Amino acid sequence: MVNYLPPLIGVIGKTNVGKSTFFSAATMTTVEISNRPFTTIKPNHGIGYVKITCPHLDFGLEACNPRTGYCQNGNRFVPIELLDVAGLIPGAHMGRGLGNKFMDDLRKADAFILVIDASGSTNEEGNPVPPGTYDPIEEVKQIINEVDLWLAKIVSSDWQKFSVSVETSRKNFVDALYDKISGLSIKRSHVIEVLERIDLTNKRPSNWKEEDFYIFAKELRKTAKPHIIAANKADLPTAYENIERLKKEFPEVPVVPVSSESELALRKAAKMNLIDYIPGDSIFFIKENVKLTPQQEVALKYIEEKVLKRYGSTGVQKVINSIIYDVLKKVVVFPVEDINKLTDKNGNILPDALIVDHEASPKVVAGLIHTELEKGFQYAIDARTKQKMGEGSRVYDRLVFKIVSTI
Numbered sequence: 457m458v459n460y461l462p463p464l465i466g467v468i469g470k471t472n473v474g475k476s477t478f479f480s481a482a483t484m485t486t487v488e489i490s491n492r493p494f495t496t497i498k499p500n501h502g503i504g505y506v507k508i509t510c511p512h513l514d515f516g517l518e519a520c521n522p523r524t525g526y527c528q529n530g531n532r533f534v535p536i537e538l539l540d541v542a543g544l545i546p547g548a549h550m551g552r553g554l555g556n557k558f559m560d561d562l563r564k565a566d567a568f569i570l571v572i573d574a575s576g577s578t579n580e581e582g583n584p585v586p587p588g589t590y591d592p593i594e595e596v597k598q599i600i601n602e603v604d605l606w607l608a609k610i611v612s613s614d615w616q617k618f619s620v621s622v623e624t625s626r627k628n629f630v631d632a633l634y635d636k637i638s639g640l641s642i643k644r645s646h647v648i649e650v651l652e653r654i655d656l657t658n659k660r661p662s663n664w665k666e667e668d669f670y671i672f673a674k675e676l677r678k679t680a681k682p683h684i685i686a687a688n689k690a691d692l693p694t695a696y697e698n699i700e701r702l703k704k705e706f707p708e709v710p711v712v713p714v715s716s717e718s719e720l721a722l723r724k725a726a727k728m729n730l731i732d733y734i735p736g737d738s739i740f741f742i743k744e745n746v747k748l749t750p751q752q753e754v755a756l757k758y759i760e761e762k763v764l765k766r767y768g769s770t771g772v773q774k775v776i777n778s779i780i781y782d783v784l785k786k787v788v789v790f791p792v793e794d795i796n797k798l799t800d801k802n803g804n805i806l807p808d809a810l811i812v813d814h815e816a817s818p819k820v821v822a823g824l825i826h827t828e829l830e831k832g833f834q835y836a837i838d839a840r841t842k843q844k845m846g847e848g849s850r851v852y853d854r855l856v857f858k859i860v861s862t863i
């Protein structure tokens with residue numbers, strides 16, 4: 457899969473809200489896996505996983521052989537890349553705290569998970585305060601505002617020179633603007649969409665005012681750097697009402713109740729063979745013949761009562777699935793060589809799982825696997841229906857398919 461890159465998701469938030477706990481929980485596997493999906497993993501990068509029902513179940517197969525990620529009890533865990541973005545404080549866009557580092561990290565991300573302390577026990581500077589005394593709605597507004605100010609700053613830098621150059625050379629404004637912000641991993645279509653939406657397409661660049669940059673940045677963030685809210689510390693009673701308030705205040709953004717600490721504890725306990733637990737599940741089982749310490753018993757009881765029974769899961773897995781499916785509108789597809797055995801040419805069952813746009817054509821997916829495969833693309837065959845899929849067809853979630861190419 458030479459051209460395939462998994463989605464890159466930034467995990468952002470103030471200090472002390474549980475961002476590191478979330479990151480550790482999301483990147484810890486409950487089973488030993490030997491494969492390393494991507495060649496270079498930098499210090500603040502980690503692998504998280506989208507959880508889906510593995511197609512091997514639908515086809516009545518016993519197991520599969522993932523080249524990356526893993527499969528546990530029929531649940532396929534498909535890798536994505538997570539980026540632990542440096543902690544954020546007000547003024548970060550001006551370089552305060554680790555501001556510049558934070559912003560550099562965010563440039564590359566396709567979307568971000570905003571971890572907040574939903575219990576209201578961390579103030580705006582990231583210092584602990586009595587639970588319920590800080591309003592997490594303010595926390596969200598503040599961080600999103602920092603992101604918008606940062607984007608506006610990038611867009612407006614050297615604007616005078618830029619606008620003179622565009623106006624005197626009669627360059628295409630959209631192309632020039634797209635070039636200017638190309639370091640942000642933003643699509644050209646995003647720039648066009650945003651300019652049209654806020655009616656700035658025909659305004660002379662030299663007439664752009666400060667509020668134009670801000671509005672443009674805000675809309676660009678919504679389109680090109682969308683986010684989800686991980687309402688962490690949801691196990692604490694002061695979070696209950698706040699979570700409902702957050703959902704009402706930000707109806708356009710998924711708000712997921714999360715207890716990162718609970719998820720981390722469950723994954724650790726599973727790794728230590730104390731419990732059976734699959735990430736994202738609503739239950740766990742204490743293994744037979746295991747003698748828990750009183751402390752472990754209390755902790756597991758707490759998680760069961762305050763988190764699993766209340767919310768149906770710890771929320772960590774839900775956040776990852778939701779950002780991939782609901783926010784980025786992706787699907788997972790499985791290319792194979794043999795549509796009857798679902799194998800590659802070496803006999804591995806369903807070895808590859810690719811996360812792609814839900815509107816992608818099989819030909820575009822072929823190009824992610826190999827440029828040559830796209831060039832020689834003839835058609836694909838859907839392994840479930842055995843029907844041909846032409847260039848005009850669209851992939852769907854958990855599609856298993858073979859690409860037929862002249863090359």
Ligand SMILES: Nc1nc2c(ncn2[C@@H]2O[C@H](COP(=O)(O)OP(=O)(O)OP(=O)(O)O)[C@@H](O)[C@H]2O)c(=O)[nH]1
Pocket residue numbers: 469470471472473474475476477478543688689690691692714715716717718
């Ligand atoms: N009750 C509760 N506490 C949590 C939860 N997640 C994290 N915490 C606690 O919150 C505190 C901060 O957690 P961290 O993960 O270190 O927070 P952070 O945001 O990464 O902070 P920095 O590392 O300073 O940037 C720790 O005491 C955690 O144990 C949770 O789900 N519930």
